[in-house]
Amino acid sequence: MSSAEIAAIPENEGFKIRWGDFAPFIALAVIILLGALINSNFMSANNILNVITRSAFIAIIGVGATFVIATGGLDLSIGSMMAFVVGIMIMAMNALAPSLGAWAIPAGAVVALVVGSLCGLLNGLIVTVGRIEPFIVTLGTMGIFRALITYMTDGGSLSIDRSLRTAYRPVYFGDFLGIPYPVIITLAIAALGAFILYRTKYGRRVTAVGSNADVARFSGVHVGRVRAMAFVIQGFCVAVAAICYVPRLGAATPTTGQLWELQVITAVVIGGTLLRGGKARVWGTVAGALILEVIANVMVLSDMVSEYLVAAVQGTIIIIAMLAHRFTGTR
């Protein structure tokens, strides 16, 4: 082939919509439309903002989970880890409050980010250095974190110091130009996640490790480091979610974050990320988190189905999403 012909090879097949990539967003639109038809209150600005804000936790943790799952891993400990980080953060803030006053809040937040990242690093190192399946490792740490928060709260609840409540409250309840802070934080985390995953060398290596770890190894990629780093990112995201979570209820209990891991994994998977790794969709994960929260909200607002069945409907959604995936043939 001549160089002129080479230059003429198009970069891609022209404009071709890959419907599979849009599926979660289309599904979200359809569910919102249904919600609007079922109950007129659904579309009120208040309700919509409320729903989006509430989905923030799952979305933020989901961005981290997208990394772990993209490398072919899985983290079951995120719900317990979240509770543990919340507990540590409250203890740190309460301890610092007398000396630092309101500055105890950012100091506690930094502690949370460090502890969260370290928890992720712990998972990552056991998986990579110990060469144990992530499923088993995080099943173990899930129990450990859950037991620790139960111990720290003494089976009851661990509340944040009264003096900090007013100052901390806006982080969940406040807004900037009408957009609640948790939403802004979610968007920032997702944008950062998408940048790392799609625009950096690390992101390229994440995808490579997830799609074929042997190929990555033979190409000189430090597979263990890439995997461990994904767990650290997961831990960091858990800590960010914890920072947003505390002002909402002001306390940690043994049931904080319980079963969130399942919600998060559901959000990631219906967002279009492959559970076996190699294909990651950060914004899809955010859409997935929204889908879960919107369904719950629509069910609460409508009288047709009992809200006790929310989990059943969410379960059905994930199965339908996977079937749709299969039959649209987008791997």
Place this chain on the structure above:
Amino acid sequence: MMTPGLDTPGAGNAPSRPVLHAEGLSKAYGPITVLSDVTLDIRAGEVHAIIGENGAGKSTLMKLLSGHAAPTGGTLAMAGETVAFADAVQAEDAGIVLVHQEILLAPDLTVAQNLFLGRELSRYFSVDDRRMNRRTAEVLARVGSTARPTSRVGDMPLAQRQLVQIARALLDDRKVIILDEPTAMLANDEVDALLEIVRNLRAQGVAVLYISHRLEEVEALADRATVLRDGKMIGTWPAQELDQRQMAELMVGRELSMLYPPKRGVSNADPALAVEDLSVDHGKIAGSFDVRPGEVLGIGGMIGAGRTELVEGLMGLRPAQAGSIMLNGREIRKPNVGTMMEAGLVYLTEDRKGKGLLLNEGLAANLTLQALDTVNPRLRLDRRRETGTVRRAVQEYDIRVRTLSVEAGQLSGGNQQKLLLAKVMLADPTVVIIDEPTRGIDIGNKSQIYSFIDDLVRAGKACVVISSELPELVGLSDRVLVMRGGRFVAELTGADITEQNIVYAAASSGTDTEGRKRA
């Protein structure tokens, strides 16, 4: 080239009527025709060899005959009646069975359990192990296997597993048995035993279709041979009319020597890579070697002799210790793919699909994965630079693609291999180790890869080629090391580099099963 007389119907030494007749059989995938217009018949009690280069269409033909794929043109007839198979099960019911080249057995089940997998015999509500074991013993006896029906398949050596696989095909009465490269994994004495089994089958009146590129087996075994080249049928000949050289020339379609660039001769330069006392997999494989700028060092040996393992150990991809590794004057203490690449050494794996390329990713992601830091000096990916790199590689290595966004898995084997070559060359190495450079690719791409290797070496780089294809090893190498049982046993240079010498060194001294991989 002497042209042997074409086989006329009814001629040859197996005059019985055909059990299976293919007329104008063709197969196309979209616009690409992989097999066109094959007409042949297979008779009861004959061994009919199908020979051809890799990519000549042998496996496609096998798949069409055994119901694993449907032809896009032509017809199949059994005993005069037209048949069409929807799947392999229908073909098996009609009496045609394909024995795959790879061992497809469940390692944790017993021989009998594997044989009856999916068609277990039952007695009341439970499986009838006693009856299955008895039937298994009968079939094993028929193929001359000494295995016990209750042995766990995973504990058996490869050759025994191959026999189990054949036994499984014989469980029901078969009219046609298709053996796809049955000896590819076997050592010499095991090959002899297998050939004897095939002869027995023939004596029992079974029609055997024998696919192999080991011409000596074809010469020793076949009644007739059909030659395929580039998806086309060249002809069918009574095997006794062809010698190995004629077969090879019919397969290749040109003088064999044209394929390889002229040799460069032994180099006297200081070694670019010198490896001393490298010990891999806890000493099972060990050796010292060096390679000089301007030469191709060939490493020969039987499959399982430990060649790939040695190099993977050198690259830090397996547990290994070394006395010393000197690379371009630098001592490498803790080898891994990254430090080796920085010091100028790259390794191109034999397992293109499993360890070489990300089949679901595009050209750019594959091409730049290894030299990612060179192409993107900063943390962020430089998309424009990547696209430029891809365009240059596509041109330089003649990778034929429609668009640059095509996934690696969609490329043909030859283009995949060239992409892989481009990928490792992106690191601008001075020493290149290529494991099976042309496995599974067609002759056109083969000769291109040979000339890339020649260019490379003439540009003053050093190249190590590991190959199980003897003509390739002989045609390319300036120097050959032969491995057997995990040790280097011979070094050949100049006129001593011949297929006979390599085979002799690789396979002589009885116990050559010692270093075999028992997967």
